[in-house]
Amino acid sequence: MVDAAVPKVRVLVVDDDPDQLDLVRRTLSAHGFDVQTHNSALGVSNLVRNSEPDLVLLDVNFPALKGDQVVSLARRYAPQGTKFILYSASDESKLRSLALASGADGYLSKSVQGADLIRKLTAIRNQGRPLSA
Secondary structure (H helix, E strand, C coil): CCCCCCCCEEEEEECCCCHHHHHHHHHHHCCCCCCEEECCCHHHHHHHHHCCEEEEEECCCCCCCHHHHHHHHHHHHCCCCEEEEEECCCCCCHHHHHHHHCCCCCEEEEECCCCHHHHHHHHHHCCCCCCCC
C-alpha cells in the first residue's frame, strides 16, 4: 500500500521503443511511481521544465539526438534535484563512460527489470541529495 501523505516519485521515461516504454511504465506504476513517457529525444527539455520529474530515465540511442546529449540540454530546464539516468542495452563499461562524460547521475542496463529496477532507481534518487540551507 502506498502512503497517500508521501508524494509519489515522478519519473519521465524516454525511449523510442514502445514495448520498452510500456514495460517500464507498468513496472514503475505498479510500485507507486508517477510515470510519464515520451518516445523521442526531441522535446525532452520542455517536458522536464513542465512536468518537473524527480528522475529522468533516458535511452541512449535515438536517431536524431543521443541520450547523453539530451542530458546536458535538458538539465538546464530541470529542477535542481532532478536526477538523469542513462538507460541502454549497450555494453555496461561504455554506458558508464557515457554517463560520466555527459554528467548523468547514473546509468542502468535495460536488462535490469522488476524489483531490481525499482531498487536501483530508488537508490539513485536518494543518493547525494543536496543539504537544505
